[in-house]
Amino acid sequence: MPVSKTSARAAILFTAATLALAGCSGGGDDKTTPDPDESTAEKIVEISPLNGTPMPDGRPDNPVFIVKIENTYGGEPQIGLDNADLVIEELVEGGLTRLAAFFYSDLPTKVGHVRSMRTTDIGLAAPVGGQIIASGGANKTYKEIKRAGTTIFSEDYGAPGFSSDPSKVRPYNRLINLQTVASKAKPTSIVGPYFTWTPEDAKTEPAPTESATPATEPKTARAATVRFSPGTYTDWALKGGKWIRTNSHAPRATDFKADTMIVMFAKIVDAGxxxxxxxxxxxxVVKGTGRAVIFNGKTVTEATWSKPNLDSTISFTGADGQPITIEPGKVFVELAPKGNGTVRLR
Structure with a gap:
């Protein structure tokens, strides 16, 4: 779990005070104890809550922004996804899907094309105090998201940073400048990491001994199809160690390239x-438990996801009941409907 800057400073001050007291307890004439120096203290490097990678300069001053992005031909081309830290595909009406792109470490000046929000976004934003950027939304949706305590930057309510793409028409022409939004936004607290990340010192596993029980051969795949509805699906291929959408609405060069792709099957309810x-x-419903399929490299792992509350970290367990951690890097989540959604490996 990330260690806050406040905790890091407190640890340094506590160490300094302890050394100072130790120097005084020997009678006052002992000059052998050097003065405490912050440069000798071990530097605590925070881990990004969105991708599990080190942040040597600490957390950004901006909050996590979640931009709702059109995911049909009408919204082509999707812009700015290569700058996102995390992307989630969610079901909307008519069997279509929309993207929730999370931006934290990098705030591009052009992201789009921006569309409206849904109540699903409450559970997506909660773990990292995400602030939602959308072109608008139904009154019921807006009220429920506000009631949940989530900050919204909606063009319908005069949010800054929106512009028009002259090559398109409404509602598919809205773009957002995240630098402009950040200048008006107040950071929100981040409860914890989005996923349980694999610690750096746990990546190297000891070689098995002759007496060790042979491990079950893992599933492998180099392509997959995730289906949300009869007419909507996302095709994936493993290329250069990354999972890439092959029927994406983004240009190949600037599309989101996932180190890990996770399919999470979740309950769908009527929004009212x-x-x-x-x-x-x-x-x-982005809480509870459900089936998950984790793609990392060519390895495919069947798992169960768990998220007790809307603001909880998402954790995974294997068929043997043991915890599964996620390798640090960019993650794409396919939030497929339980019962109707499918995943097919190739």
Whole structure:
């Protein structure tokens, strides 16, 4: 779990005070104890809550921004995904999907094309105090997200940083400048890491001994298809060690390249209203437990995901009941509907 800057400073001050007291306890004439120096204290490097990698300069001053991005041909091209720390694909009405792109370590000046928010986003934002950026949303959605305590930057309510893509028409032409939003935003507290990350010192495993029980051969795959509805699916391929969407709406050079791709099957409920085409709007319940399939390199691991509360870290356990940690790096989550969603390996 990341250690805050406040904790790091407190640790340094505590060490300094302890050394000073030790020097005084010997009668006052002992000059052999050197003056404490912060440069001799071990530097505590924080870990990014979104990708598990070290942040040698500490956490950014900005909050985590979650941009809602169109995920159909109408929104092509998707812009700025290569700068995101984490991306989640979620179900919306009509069997379509939308992306929730998390930006923290890098805030590009052009991200899009921005669309509206859903109540599912409450559970997506909560673990890292994410602030949602959207073109708008239904009144019911807006009220529920505000009631949950989540900060919203909505163009419908006059949020700064929005502009138009002259090559497109509404509602598919909205772009956002995250630098502009950051200048108006107040950082929010981050409860904990988004996932349980593999610690740096746990990556090297000891070689098995002759008496060790042989491990079960893991599943492998170099391609996969995740289906959300009869007409909506995402194709994936392992290329150069990264999981890439092969039917993406982003240019290949600037698409999000995942070190780990995770399929999480979750319960879908009725959000309580319909869109303009009278399609019921779904809400994905982002808490509880469910089946998960974790893709890292060519290895595919069956698991169970767990998230007791909306603001909890997402954890995983294997079929043997043992915890599974996620390798640090960029993660793409496919939040597929339980029952109707599928994943096929190739």
């Amino acid at each position: 209203y319909t869109d303009i085409a009278n399609n019921p709007v779904p809400e994905t």
